[in-house]
Amino acid sequence: MLIRRAPDIAPSEITDYRLYLNRRSFLIGMAALVLTPPGPAAAAAPPAGEPLPARRNEQFTLEDPLTSFENITMYNNFWEFGPNKDDPSRLAHLLKPRPWTVQIDGHVARPRRYDVEELMRLFPLEERIYRLRCVEGWSMVIPWIGYPLASLIKRVEPTSKARFVEFTTLHDPVQFPGQRKSLLSLSSLDWPYVEGLRLDEALHPLTLLTFGLYGQVLPNQDGAPIRVVVPWKYGFKSAKSIVRIRFVSEQPKTTWEKAAPREYGFFSNVNPDVNHPRWSQATERRIGEFRRRKTLMLNGYADQVASLYAGMDLRRDF
Amino acid sequence: MSGRARIVLKSVVWGIASSPLLLLLYRFLTDGLGANPISYATNLLGDTTLRLLLAGLALTPLRILFGISWQMSLRRLLGLFAFFYACLHFTVWIAVDHFFEWGELIPDIIKRPYITVGMFALTLLMPLAATSTSGMIKRLGGQNWRWLHRLVYLIGLLGVLHYLWLAKKGVNDPYLYAAILAALLGIRLWDWVRRKAWWGLLRYGFVAAIR
Numbered sequence: 001m002l003i004r005r006a007p008d009i010a011p012s013e014i015t016d017y018r019l020y021l022n023r024r025s026f027l028i029g030m031a032a033l034v035l036t037p038p039g040p041a042a043a044a045a046p047p048a049g050e051p052l053p054a055r056r057n058e059q060f061t062l063e064d065p066l067t068s069f070e071n072i073t074m075y076n077n078f079w080e081f082g083p084n085k086d087d088p089s090r091l092a093h094l095l096k097p098r099p100w101t102v103q104i105d106g107h108v109a110r111p112r113r114y115d116v117e118e119l120m121r122l123f124p125l126e127e128r129i130y131r132l133r134c135v136e137g138w139s140m141v142i143p144w145i146g147y148p149l150a151s152l153i154k155r156v157e158p159t160s161k162a163r164f165v166e167f168t169t170l171h172d173p174v175q176f177p178g179q180r181k182s183l184l185s186l187s188s189l190d191w192p193y194v195e196g197l198r199l200d201e202a203l204h205p206l207t208l209l210t211f212g213l214y215g216q217v218l219p220n221q222d223g224a225p226i227r228v229v230v231p232w233k234y235g236f237k238s239a240k241s242i243v244r245i246r247f248v249s250e251q252p253k254t255t256w257e258k259a260a261p262r263e264y265g266f267f268s269n270v271n272p273d274v275n276h277p278r279w280s281q282a283t284e285r286r287i288g289e290f291r292r293r294k295t296l297m298l299n300g301y302a303d304q305v306a307s308l309y310a311g312m313d314l315r316r317d318f
Numbered sequence: 319m320s321g322r323a324r325i326v327l328k329s330v331v332w333g334i335a336s337s338p339l340l341l342l343l344y345r346f347l348t349d350g351l352g353a354n355p356i357s358y359a360t361n362l363l364g365d366t367t368l369r370l371l372l373a374g375l376a377l378t379p380l381r382i383l384f385g386i387s388w389q390m391s392l393r394r395l396l397g398l399f400a401f402f403y404a405c406l407h408f409t410v411w412i413a414v415d416h417f418f419e420w421g422e423l424i425p426d427i428i429k430r431p432y433i434t435v436g437m438f439a440l441t442l443l444m445p446l447a448a449t450s451t452s453g454m455i456k457r458l459g460g461q462n463w464r465w466l467h468r469l470v471y472l473i474g475l476l477g478v479l480h481y482l483w484l485a486k487k488g489v490n491d492p493y494l495y496a497a498i499l500a501a502l503l504g505i506r507l508w509d510w511v512r513r514k515a516w517w518g519l520l521r522y523g524f525v526a527a528i529r
Contacts (some may be wrong), residue, residue, distance in 0.1 A: 070353075071353035074352070074353060075352060075353030075354060079488050083486070083488045083489045083490075085352070085353070085354070086352070136486075138354055138357070178488070184490060184494070185490060186490055186493035186494070186497075187485075187487055187488055187489060187490055187493055188487075188488055189487060189488050256487075259487040259488075260486075260487060278430060278431075278432060278483065278484065279426075279430060279484075280422065280426060280430075282422065283422070285354065285356065285357075287353045287354060288353070291417060292415075292416070292417075
């Protein structure tokens with residue numbers, strides 16, 4: 001068996017981006033000349049969206065090669081569209097990410113409703129390469145575009161009563177078919193989707209308020225037009241398509257906690273030593289790789305965020 | 319049913335039952351398995367196993383409800399295909415997904431209920447597959463063989479439980495499979511009960527009482 005060593009340089013860094021996106025259709029075209037396979041052609045990568053310029057922040061890059069744009073946009077968990085990995089990309093066109101407003105309220109001195117266009121221009125956008133570890137045991141490496149959530153939080157001035165930040169995702173069964181009720185929806189989450197962070201987690205410099213990826217505005221299936229990215233937590237903690245950011249004094253009751261309290265804790269930090277009750281979290285499959293790899297403590301960000309949890313029992317507060 | 323009709327029927331079932339595997343091979347060869355090929359293959363093979371098991375369990379209810387019996391000759395074919403897909407599902411999990419890491423796999427089989435019941439179901443399928451030939455039916459004797467093969471009800475339950483226990487909230491398919499299995503076993507139960515003498519007496523008494 002050949003075991004492929006990961007290349008040091010991502011193909012995307014060498015090849016022109018557009019050509020890189022089309023590499024599969026190129027290969028398939030070559031193969032088609034020889035084989036002319038029957039049946040439908042392989043699904044093509046989604047078209048490139050509106051460009052979103054941002055400078056790469058060299059403090060937040062990784063050695064790991066980037067996951068392809070195609071995989072980042074065609075293999076998604078976004079229950080609002082449906083529970084299958086291809087539901088979000090298939091149904092993404094139903095979501096209208098503009099016009100879009102975000103209500104910021106709760107215990108803040110300057111509550112306000114922001115238009116997402118304005119929000120996007122409040123602070124300089126930067127590109128950061130983060131690992132993303134899904135609670136299901138797969139992972140990606142994604143070049144996100146955004147700015148630290150801390151910048152926005154400081155601007156709206158939380159009061160001393162604010163101890164947690166609660167994120168609410170759009171609730172609209174027209175745009176999100178996964179939120180529709182039918183006779184056959186025997187198992188369903190409580191909508192709207194609610195996530196939360198402790199204020200110090202939300203203020204951590206790694207926590208990114210995100211508007212784009214791979215040099216363009218967020219594709220709908222990745223949480224357009226605005227989401228958070230909290231790279232040391234399992235993916236579901238990073239709320240997508242946010243319409244409300246509320247500062248509260250009590251720990252928010254999050255959607256997955258309500259769905260299965262034994263399985264999804266409020267913190268849900270990536271931790272290879274604390275297993276999901278139904279499966280091991282010791283290893284993960286990096287999308288695009290063949291062999292599983294060991295999951296890193298706090299998804300490899302332990303030296304930056306472990307201090308947030310000093311003195312806490314991470315088995316109890318999972 | 320004529321010999322020719324039986325050949326046509328079995329060929330059609332062969333075609334349908336092998337199509338998921340052919341689809342998998344085609345997608346493998348054309349790089350169409352998606353971002354997480356191993357997970358895709360595992361899920362497709364597991365899904366197919368359950369569908370074939372349920373299809374096999376649907377033959378007797380069809381006879382009970384509609385009095386037709388031409389479909390009964392498909393039991394062995396569907397059962398063996400279900401066993402075949404269960405083996406592939408297991409092989410992909412052990413060999414491709416976890417690369418024979420027994421140090422991780424054995425604790426998982428013991429600690430994770432969904433894996434335990436899945437393994438149990440596969441183990442129970444083995445004696446059924448081994449005794450599926452006409453020679454084995456003769457050797458065991460019809461009555462013993464029938465008793466042994468009633469294990470398939472338990473296997474169906476374990477298979478659906480395996481899926482129910484691994485799925486996350488919001489995933490509907492396992493509940494759909496559970497509902498279908500409940501209907502298929504329920505029809506058998508109803509048929510069994512109504513053919514009992516005490517049931518007739520009970521019903522007679524009940525009707526007399528409400529009059």
